[in-house]
Amino acid sequence: GAGVSQSPSNKVTEKGKDVELRCDPISGHTALYWYRQRLGQGLEFLIYFQGNSAPDKSGLPSDRFSAERTGESVSTLTIQRTQQEDSAVYLCASSLARGGFYSPLHFGNGTRLTVT
Amino acid sequence: AQTVTQSQPEMSVQEAETVTLSCTYDTSESDYYLFWYKQPPSRQMILVIRQEAYKQQNATENRFSVNFQKAAKSFSLKISDSQLGDAAMYFCAYKGVFNDMRFGAGTRLTVKP
Numbered sequence: 001g002a003g004v005s006q007s008p009s010n011k012v013t014e015k016g017k018d019v020e021l022r023c024d025p026i027s028g029h030t031a032l033y034w035y036r037q038r039l040g041q042g043l044e045f046l047i048y049f050q051g052n053s054a055p056d057k058s059g060l061p062s063d064r065f066s067a068e069r070t071g072e073s074v075s076t077l078t079i080q081r082t083q084q085e086d087s088a089v090y091l092c093a094s095s096l097a098r099g100g101f102y103s104p105l106h107f108g109n110g111t112r113l114t115v116t
Numbered sequence: 117a118q119t120v121t122q123s124q125p126e127m128s129v130q131e132a133e134t135v136t137l138s139c140t141y142d143t144s145e146s147d148y149y150l151f152w153y154k155q156p157p158s159r160q161m162i163l164v165i166r167q168e169a170y171k172q173q174n175a176t177e178n179r180f181s182v183n184f185q186k187a188a189k190s191f192s193l194k195i196s197d198s199q200l201g202d203a204a205m206y207f208c209a210y211k212g213v214f215n216d217m218r219f220g221a222g223t224r225l226t227v228k229p
Contacts, residue, residue, distance in 0.1 A: 042221035107161035
């Protein structure tokens with residue numbers, strides 16, 4: 001079946017512009033996660049959705065970052081007034097929350113964001 | 117929030133040999149899951165193995181096994197008969213009762229032919 005889909009796969013933007021990153025989770029997965037991965041580094045937690053609500057937004061780095069999810073499916077991560085430090089790969093993952101926390105995360109291939 | 121620590125930024129192993137990657141975590145929860153993920157250069161995250169905290173028996177998946185020490189909050193990954201295709205970044209992860217998932221900083225594994 002279809003996996004987690006992220007678009008675009010690559011995005012180059014100028015400093016100060018806004019960008020939107022999209023994630024389509026696996027159908028039926030009610031939990032959705034966003035992570036940031038800088039070059040050669042680990043996964044930095046950004047935000048987690050359970051259905052359409054976000055019980056944990058603690059990882060969003062600043063108020064320039066926001067995320068929403070509608071219809072328990074697609075999620076968008078928006079970065080306003082991008083800075084060069086925002087350059088990274090943004091990974092989205094989903095999981096079966098009904099399966100409890102036993103369910104592993106299934107990852108997309110990420111969006112590589114480059115801010116020039 | 118729970119923290120996950122991988123103290124080995126880089127490891128190397130000779131092909132066909134065994135290597136162990138370390139992971140420790142900090143939590144006050146009694147039940148949780150632990151995972152190891154592999155990230156090859158393609159950057160696709162691949163689940164390697166998982167372990168429930170309530171199970172005393174260590175998980176095993178073919179050449180991959182874990183040494184889970186709950187009291188010590190340690191969760192190491194052993195790769196036996198290492199293959200060239202095992203070369204990747206390996207991430208340890210913790211998933212708690214609220215479904216949040218936290219990752220360690222990763223260990224880059226090199227396999228020498």
